[in-house]
Amino acid sequence: xxxxxxxxxxxxxxxxxxxxxxxxxxxxxxxxxxxxxxxxxxxxxxxxxxxxxxxxxxxxxxxxxxxxxxxxxxxxxxxxxxxxxxxxxxxxxxxxxxxxxxxxxxxxxxxxxxxxxxxxxxxxxxxxxxxxxxxxxxxxxxxxxxxxxxxxxxxxxxxxxxxxxxxxxxxxxxxxxxxxxxxxxxxxxxxxxxxxxxxxxxxxxxxxxxxxxxxxxxxxxxxxxxxxxxxxxxxxxxxxxxxxxxxxxxxxxxxxxxxxxxxxxxxxxxxxxxxxxxxxxxxxxxxxxxxxxxxxxxxxxxxxxxxxxxxxxxxxxxxxxxxxxxxxxxxxxxxxxxxxxxxxxxxxxxxxxxxxxxxxxxxxxxxxxxxxxxxxxxxxxxxxxxxxxxxxxxxxxxxxxxxxxxxxxxxxxxxxxxxxxxxxxxxxxxxxxxxxxxxxxxxxxxxxxxxxxxxxxxxxxxxxxxxxxxxxxxxxxxxxxxxxxxxxxxxxxxxxxxxxxxxxxxxxxxxxxxxxxxxxxxxxxxxxxxxxxxxxxxxxxxxxxxxxxxxxxxxxxxxxxxxxxxxxxxxxxxxxxxxxxxxxxxxxxxxxxxxxxxxxxxxxxxxxxxxxxxxxxxxxxxxxxxxxxxxxxxxxxxxxxxxxxxxxxxxxxxxxxxxxxxxxxxx
Numbered sequence: 001x002x003x004x005x006x007x008x009x010x011x012x013x014x015x016x017x018x019x020x021x022x023x024x025x026x027x028x029x030x031x032x033x034x035x036x037x038x039x040x041x042x043x044x045x046x047x048x049x050x051x052x053x054x055x056x057x058x059x060x061x062x063x064x065x066x067x068x069x070x071x072x073x074x075x076x077x078x079x080x081x082x083x084x085x086x087x088x089x090x091x092x093x094x095x096x097x098x099x100x101x102x103x104x105x106x107x108x109x110x111x112x113x114x115x116x117x118x119x120x121x122x123x124x125x126x127x128x129x130x131x132x133x134x135x136x137x138x139x140x141x142x143x144x145x146x147x148x149x150x151x152x153x154x155x156x157x158x159x160x161x162x163x164x165x166x167x168x169x170x171x172x173x174x175x176x177x178x179x180x181x182x183x184x185x186x187x188x189x190x191x192x193x194x195x196x197x198x199x200x201x202x203x204x205x206x207x208x209x210x211x212x213x214x215x216x217x218x219x220x221x222x223x224x225x226x227x228x229x230x231x232x233x234x235x236x237x238x239x240x241x242x243x244x245x246x247x248x249x250x251x252x253x254x255x256x257x258x259x260x261x262x263x264x265x266x267x268x269x270x271x272x273x274x275x276x277x278x279x280x281x282x283x284x285x286x287x288x289x290x291x292x293x294x295x296x297x298x299x300x301x302x303x304x305x306x307x308x309x310x311x312x313x314x315x316x317x318x319x320x321x322x323x324x325x326x327x328x329x330x331x332x333x334x335x336x337x338x339x340x341x342x343x344x345x346x347x348x349x350x351x352x353x354x355x356x357x358x359x360x361x362x363x364x365x366x367x368x369x370x371x372x373x374x375x376x377x378x379x380x381x382x383x384x385x386x387x388x389x390x391x392x393x394x395x396x397x398x399x400x401x402x403x404x405x406x407x408x409x410x411x412x413x414x415x416x417x418x419x420x421x422x423x424x425x426x427x428x429x430x431x432x433x434x435x436x437x438x439x440x441x442x443x444x445x446x447x448x449x450x451x452x453x454x455x456x457x458x459x460x461x462x463x464x465x466x467x468x469x470x471x472x473x474x475x476x477x478x479x480x481x482x483x484x485x486x487x488x489x490x491x492x493x494x495x496x497x498x499x500x501x502x503x504x505x506x507x508x509x510x511x512x513x514x515x516x517x518x519x520x521x522x523x524x525x526x527x528x529x530x531x532x533x534x535x536x537x538x539x540x541x542x543x544x545x546x547x548x549x550x551x552x553x554x555x556x557x558x559x560x561x562x563x564x565x566x567x568x569x570x571x572x573x574x575x576x577x578x579x580x581x582x583x584x585x586x587x588x589x590x591x592x593x594x595x596x597x598x599x600x601x602x603x604x605x606x607x608x609x610x611x612x613x614x615x616x617x618x619x620x621x622x623x624x625x626x627x628x629x630x631x632x633x634x635x636x637x638x639x640x641x642x643x644x645x646x647x648x649x650x651x652x653x654x655x656x657x658x659x660x661x662x663x664x665x666x667x
Contacts, residue, residue: 001024001026001313001314001317002026002076002077002101002313002316002317003026003027003076004026004027004028004029004046004073004074004075004076004077005017005021005026005027005028005029005075005076005077005078005079005103005313006028006029006031006066006069006070006073006075006077006078006079007028007029007030007031007041007045007078007079007081008031008060008066008078008079008080008081008084008085008086008091009031009041009060009079009080009081009082009083009084009086010031010032010033010036010039010041010060010081010377010388011039011041011377011378011388011389011391012375012376012377012378012391012393012394013081013082013293013295013377014030014041014045014081014377015040015041015044015375015376015377016081016309016375017079017081017309018030018041018044018045019309020307020309020310020313021313023307023310024310024313026313027046027047028044028045028046028047029045029046029047029048029049029069029073029075030042030044030045030047030048030049031048031049031050031051031059031060031065031066031069032048032049032050032051033050033051033052033053033054033055033056033058033059033060033387034050034052034053034054034059035054035383035385035387035388036054036385037050038382038383039377039382040376040377040378040379040382041377047073049069049072049073051065051066051068051069052065054385054387055387056084056191056387056388057190057193060084060085061084061085061088061192061193063085063088063090063091063094066078066085066091067094067095067098070095070098070100071098075100076100076101077100077101077102077103077313077316077317078095078100078101078102078103079103079104079309079312079313080102080103080104080292081292081293082290082292082293082294082295083389086104086291086292086293087110087114087161087290087291087292088110088114089107089110089111089114092104092106092107092110093107101316101317102316103270103312103313103316104270104291104292104312104316105268105269105270105272105291106267106268106269108266108267109263109266109267109268109269109272109291110291112266113262113266113268113272113288113289113291114161114289114290114291115160115161116158116159116160116161116198116288117136117137117160117196117198119288119289120133120198120200120286120288122262122265122266123262123286126261126262126265128258128262128286129283129284129285129286130285130286131200131201131203131277131285131286131287132151132200132201133151133155133156133198133199133200133201134147134150134151134198134199134200136198137160137196137197137198138181138197138198138199140181141177141178141181141182142178144157144177144178144180144181144197144199145174145177145178145181147199148171148174148177148199149174149177151199151200151201152201153171153172153173153177154170154171154172154201154202154204155170155171155177155199155200155201155202156168156169156170156171156199156200156201156202157169157170157171157177157180157181157184157197157199158184158197158198158199158200159184159185159187159188159191159192159194159195159196159197160188160194160196160197160198161188161192161193161194161196165232165234165235165236165237166187166188166191166192166634167184167185167187167188167191167192167197168184168234168235169181169183169184170202170235177199179625179637181197183635183637184197185197186610186635187634187635190630203277203279203285204445205279205280205443205445206230206277206278206279206443206444207228207230207244207246207277207278207279207442207443207444208228208229208230208232208237208275208276208277208278208287208444209226209227209228209229209230209244209246209247209255209275209276209278209284210226210227210229210273210274210275210276210294211223211225211226211255211256211259211273211274211276212224212225212226212227212271212272212273212294212297212300212308213259213260213263213268213271213272213273213274214270214271214272214306214308214311214315214321215263215264215268215269215270215272215315215321216269216315216319216320216321217269217315217318218320219264220320220321220324221260221263221264221268221269222260222321222323222324222325222328223256223257223259223260223325223328224300224304224306224328225242225243225252225256225300225303225304225328225330226242226243226244226247226252226255226256227240227241227242227243227244227294227296227299227300228240228241228242228243228244228245228246228442229275229296230442230443230444230446231431231437231442231446231447232444232446232447233348233447233448234348234634237295237296237338238337238338238340238424238428238431238447239335239336239337239338239428239431239437240296240299240335240336240338241299241333241334241335241336241402241405242299242300242302242303242330242333242334243303243330243333245402245440245442246278246282246440246442247278247282248282251278251282251284254284255274255276255284258274258286259274262274262286262289263289268291269315270291270312270315270316271292271293271297271308271311271312272289272290272291272292273289273290273292273294274286274289275287275288275289275290293308293309293312295338295391295394296336296394298334298336298373298375298394298396299334299335299336299396300334302332302334302371302373302396302398303330303331303332303333303334303398304328304329304330304331305331306323332398332399332400332401332405333398333399333400333401333402333404333405334396334397334398334405335396335397335405335406335409336394336395336396337394337395337396337409337413337428337431337432338391338394339391339392339393339394339395339416339418339423339424339425339428340390340391340392340423340424341384341390341391341392341421341422341423342390342422342423342424343422343423343424343605344422344424344426344427344454344455345422345455345456345457346422346604346605347454347604348424348427348455349422349604349605349631349636350386350390350605350606350607350631350632350634351384351390351421351422351423351605351606351659352383352384352385352386352421352606352631353383353384353420353421354381354382354383354384354420354421355378355379355380355381355382355383355384355392355418355419355420355421356380356381356419356420357380357417357418357419357420357542358378358379358380358381358382358392358417358418358419359380359416359417359418359543360374360376360393360395360416360417361374361395361411361412361415361416362415366408368404368408369399369400370397370398370399370404370405370408371397371398371399372395372396372397372408372412373395373396373397373398374393374394374395374396375393375394375396376392376393376394377391377393378392378393384421386606386607386631386632387632388632389632390632392418392423395409395412395413395416397409397412402440403438406432406437406438409432410429410432410433410569411554413425413428413429413432414429414553414554414555414556414568414569415543415554417542417543417556419542426455426457426458426567426570426571426572427455427570428570429458429569429570430455430458430569430570431447433458433569433570434450436450457570457571457572458569458570458571458572459506459571460505460506460571460573464568464569464571465505465506465508465510466525466529466531467531467548467551467553467568468505468555468566468568468571468573468575469503469505469510469512469523469525469575470512470523470531470533470548471533471546471548471553471555471566472503472505472564472566472575472577473501473503473512473514473523473533473577474514474521474523474533474535474537474546475537475539475557475564476501476564476577477497477501477514477521478537478538478539479539480497481497482538482539483495484496484497498579499513499514499515500512500513500579500580501513501514501577501578501579501580502577502578502579502580502582502583503575503576503577504575504576504577504578504583504586505573505575506573509583509587510525511525511526511580512524512525517532519534520532520533520534521533521534531548531549532547532548532549532550533546533547533548534546534547535547537557539559541557542556542557542558543555543556543557544557553568554568555567555568556568560574562576563575563576564576564577599644599647599665599666599667600662600664600665600666601626601627601638601662601663601664601665601666602660602661602662602663603629603657603658603659603660603661603662603663604629604636604638604659604660605629605631605636605659606631606656606657606658606659607629607630607631607636607656607657608629608630608631608654608655608656608657609627609628609629609651609652609653609654609655609657609663610628610629610630610635610653610654611627611628611653612626612627612649612651612652612653612663612664613625613626613627613628614626614627614646614649614664615646615649616646616647616648616649617645617646618645618646619643619644619645619646620640620643620644620645620646620666621640621643622640622641622642622643623639623640624639624640625637625638625639626638626639626640626663626664627663627664629657638663644666644667645666645667646664646665646666646667647664647665647666647667648664648665649663649664650662650663650664650665651663651664
């Protein structure tokens, strides 16, 4: 077994590898850039080596710097994690020359399957059903348009060395093919150092289902079931689950056997994933093979009980697999939600800054028999950088059934506190509560179809409104009762806390009566309905559990001046609780209007302006590209919302901007 493993990665996956290495008694080495000097993986490793500036192109994907770190520390093996150099055959070759073990597949397999074009050709030769497409390299945008037209729109434009949604675009016409080709090429070069692009037919209404394979150096390969990864945004997975709610046993077996055959054809060993597109009739088509550990591997670990990182390490050390195919049993259901530093209210644009509060739910076995797991690489007080993927954590739940796993995830998301940056917790909650998701009716277009105009929050239904109104009344009553207990008040002058209140919730004024009844507080509504509320909440607590008519819920509570901000199940409401007289007066107050920014183009995210597509005095049309902002390794094209004339351009390409900084003005 190895004595020291260097992890050629960062963030949560580096922490994940360190955890298993420690379990096996193996020392670990972290590498870090300027931006990651205080990162969690650096603190957790036994040793850490600085490898350069913040951009990954100058640090994490520079092979020579990783090799130098190996020499400095005497590491005898390297785990590449995912992304960066994990599917770079030159890196594996460099390690081999250095006499250091690569914890991953052989170079031949990386070259054959890691390259999307080569893998498609190999799959076709093996008579594996593949999606129609152009497997050759594409030189320029004109050729891309010609090829896309011949295949037939819509098409998927993809980076050959791609992964994680980077360098991918869907084009529905010639213009989008031309623009998508250049954006994919730019993203591929900055993310992977390889700007080769290929094009294939985009299968409409597809499911994205992948098979986890595991092989050793003795010719044994098994599959560990599937993962449903259809909940995606911009081709980046958001929610994954195992098993798939769509597959039957026969399809699972057929896909698994095909994945194993493909792996054996290239002499594969270590963990790998064969991705398929599956249509509504359960026909499946080979998409690509990822010759590395997947981001979503925890859901497979939860339903199989197999530590994939441990298996990768043991296989790399030459050990045989301890399991045969018949030994693999799928137990229960697991779901993973990817918590991203993306603001769902601003079209999921990246958010950077300091995590002023980071409190994940308690991990491990729960009282109700479910399991919570949280893989992360951040900590409270840490920074989310603009240089890397915006992932904060991977929250996973396991339960005996899918319904219970979804319910456990909803509760875990309610109990997850993140402050200081924009994040997608409310959106993840909305997905969990969506009837279509609950029913398992998924496609890769789920998010685009269910939120076509973007995410604007969850509108509370009648039941949720009642529950949160009762919670607001309860915390106000507690606060008021506590305030009158302050010592030093004059005798006979103590303020009496009334029982009649008006709750302003979601644009409505709701009269309630609240009284203590033994060990609970009862909130009564005008129609006669009553809700009994108990909680250990105290003023100042930002999260608490409330028992509302016997239902346990987790609500985030924040005092905002004279109001309370309540967040639950994706609902985010600012609630006022006032006496009837104060409420009457409050209704007379004018509403402050927001400033008019209709003639300005503001930067929607922290990032770098990579290009300005117009000049002062130009007339622009609706939908015309105005500027491009790069953040978190993704290019974002900003377009005109209406016709107009450019009056002033306030920045130049290369400028680093904060959120809402001015880019240009219109007449």
